Amino acid sequence: KAGVTQTPRYLIKTRGQQVTLSCSPISGHRSVSWYQQTPGQGLQFLFEYFSETQRNKGNFPGRFSGRQFSNSRSEMNVSTLELGDSALYLCASSITGAGSDTQYFGPGTRLTVL
């Protein structure tokens, strides 16, 4: 079974631009979560989607948004990019999103904001 895939793997943007990242979960997984990983802050939860609905949200500004499609694929969007948005963005999927479910992570998208 194919793992979680994320596209693109690398992105370079300039301040003020917007960016869209894509995540395809493992087949049959309906929950998709997004995380931001930086050396200073570690792994921080952005949001979780299940059945096209945002179910949980972390403490990030409204510039960070996401959505999930009927096939469980998910996108996250960051508008008005800031230098501090440079990070590795990780997507993870799980079957139902229950507390005991394992999350399976993709390889991440490395975003660099200049």
Place this chain on the structure above:
Amino acid sequence: GNSVTQMEGPVTLSEEAFLTINCTYTATGYPSLFWYVQYPGEGLQLLLKATKADDKGSNKGFEATYRKETTSFHLEKGSVQVSDSAVYFCALSDHGTTGNQFYFGTGTSLTVIP
């Protein structure tokens, strides 16, 4: 609230040495506990998990026991190899919350030298 406190790194060990990485948690509900490993340039991979008190997770020679009385989930391996060099993350997922929100420790970098 929920949080994970993980042993600070970096940790450097000689091959075949014994490894312990400490992890303690705070949770409002009944969490599942996980150890993930991240190799350079990759996403996180599940190493092991435990879903209730006194459970022991094990994989690839690594072990961790869910200790509710000490709110701990320490990672151990009896004899490390060079290939174990990576960053290790302790995480919890609270059964009591809706959805699958993981709380991660800051990560412990392990380097094993021949």
